[in-house]
Amino acid sequence: MDIARLKVDGTAKFNLSKFRPDDTHGVTKSHAAKALPAQVENLAALHDLLYAEHKRSLLIVLQGMDAAGKDGTIKHVMSGVNPQGCAVTSFKQPSTQELDHDFLWRIHSAVPPKGSIGIFNRSCYEDVLVARVHELVSPAVWKKRYEQINDFEKSLTENNVCILKFFLHMSSREQRKRFDERLADPRKNWKSSPADFKEREYWDQYQSAYQDAIAKCGTKEAPWYVIPSDHKWFRNYAVAEVIVRTLASFKMRYPKAK
Amino acid sequence: MSLEIAHREREGVALMDLKGRITIGDEASAFRAAVEVAAAEPGTRLLLNMQEVDYVDSTGLGALVMCSSRLRKASGVAKLVNVNRRNIELIVMTKLDSIFEVFDDETDAINSFFPGRKIKGFDILSFVQHMRDE
Numbered sequence: 001m002d003i004a005r006l007k008v009d010g011t012a013k014f015n016l017s018k019f020r021p022d023d024t025h026g027v028t029k030s031h032a033a034k035a036l037p038a039q040v041e042n043l044a045a046l047h048d049l050l051y052a053e054h055k056r057s058l059l060i061v062l063q064g065m066d067a068a069g070k071d072g073t074i075k076h077v078m079s080g081v082n083p084q085g086c087a088v089t090s091f092k093q094p095s096t097q098e099l100d101h102d103f104l105w106r107i108h109s110a111v112p113p114k115g116s117i118g119i120f121n122r123s124c125y126e127d128v129l130v131a132r133v134h135e136l137v138s139p140a141v142w143k144k145r146y147e148q149i150n151d152f153e154k155s156l157t158e159n160n161v162c163i164l165k166f167f168l169h170m171s172s173r174e175q176r177k178r179f180d181e182r183l184a185d186p187r188k189n190w191k192s193s194p195a196d197f198k199e200r201e202y203w204d205q206y207q208s209a210y211q212d213a214i215a216k217c218g219t220k221e222a223p224w225y226v227i228p229s230d231h232k233w234f235r236n237y238a239v240a241e242v243i244v245r246t247l248a249s250f251k252m253r254y255p256k257a258k
Numbered sequence: 259m260s261l262e263i264a265h266r267e268r269e270g271v272a273l274m275d276l277k278g279r280i281t282i283g284d285e286a287s288a289f290r291a292a293v294e295v296a297a298a299e300p301g302t303r304l305l306l307n308m309q310e311v312d313y314v315d316s317t318g319l320g321a322l323v324m325c326s327s328r329l330r331k332a333s334g335v336a337k338l339v340n341v342n343r344r345n346i347e348l349i350v351m352t353k354l355d356s357i358f359e360v361f362d363d364e365t366d367a368i369n370s371f372f373p374g375r376k377i378k379g380f381d382i383l384s385f386v387q388h389m390r391d392e
Contacts, residue, residue: 176282176315176316176317179316180315180316182316183315183316183319183348183351183352189351192351192352192353193352193353194319194323194352194353194354194356194357197316197319197320197322197323197352198320198323198324198327200316200317200320201320201321201323201324
């Protein structure tokens with residue numbers, strides 16, 4: 001699979017509607033079923049190197065509509081990673097204290113230290129998504145945030161934080177299917193919340209907000225990857241491929257004993 | 259279309275008798291349109307009679323949540339009455355009981371819109387527990 005086809009880094013005009021949520025880029029389910037466990041192992045080995053080398057960190061940002069599979073991706077792709085050098089931070093509705101600071105404050109404090117992988121389940125992008133869709137701040141405020149995010153991410157990459165941002169791109173139809181499955185399956189009932197059903201009513205507004213967030217903040221320093229996510233197996237496979245290939249490109253070496 | 263919506267009024271409270279399914283497609287659209295009409299007047303008090311609603315899917319639940327927030331935005335309120343056993347379980351499971359007051363008696367539901375009137379109320383969680391114990 002050519003992962004460059006998933007990448008959005010500002011070099012070409014971006015149009016979300018041209019990306020099909022059910023695309024599998026010629027990869028078969030059986031190939032992915034064999035490749036994913038191998039990539040999970042590779043990821044564990046590369047993470048060990050990252051930890052040992054202690055020169056840089058990896059920040060993985062996961063964004064997507066409800067039920068797109070942010071939790072599932074973490075569970076399946078990161079299953080081999082040593083918990084000692086990996087932290088998942090879920091950014092939910094900001095607390096009063098967080099609201100008293102600039103919107104990047106809580107994000108910055110969760111950035112992974114050298115040698116570690118940090119996974120953001122949602123992120124500062126909520127401040128140009130939910131904040132925009134629900135008019136939590138004025139357009140003048142959220143419009144400035146794209147540049148503020150770009151500056152912030154540039155500063156992180158200049159300080160050896162590698163940033164990979166994944167948009168788990170799912171169709172409205174697939175989301176409805178997954179919501180209905182949650183209602184039908186007692187093991188998944190607990191995942192349902194009124195907020196999910198309410199947010200679904202704003203589907204089109206969210207797609208427009210994602211279009212802008214990805215187009216304006218897909219940079220060479222911190223690219224977005226648009227991951228077709230209607231098929232869970234492809235989503236997991238594609239995310240693992242991007243992470244492993246990125247870590248492998250660092251050409252890391254174990255440090256010599258002192 | 260398998261959703262019928264009949265309109266009534268009791269003591270200034272707008273009532274919608276819903277019959278059929280609130281599901282994706284024409285049904286949810288018709289329900290949303292009816293809510294829009296009701297919410298056009300600020301301060302609308304709306305009671306949804308769910309007695310003959312036999313099925314609600316995730317899109318229908320979305321329409322119900324939207325109904326509540328749409329009315330609140332217009333300084334109104336929506337409540338539910340006569341929800342069948344299956345839909346009560348659905349409401350509890352999806353935590354919609356946190357945004358809707360639910361009643362098992364229409365007069366009681368109407369009275370709840372008037373502060374000072376006595377109501378017997380309906381404890382949805384006890385009801386569900388009782389159903390599970392049966």
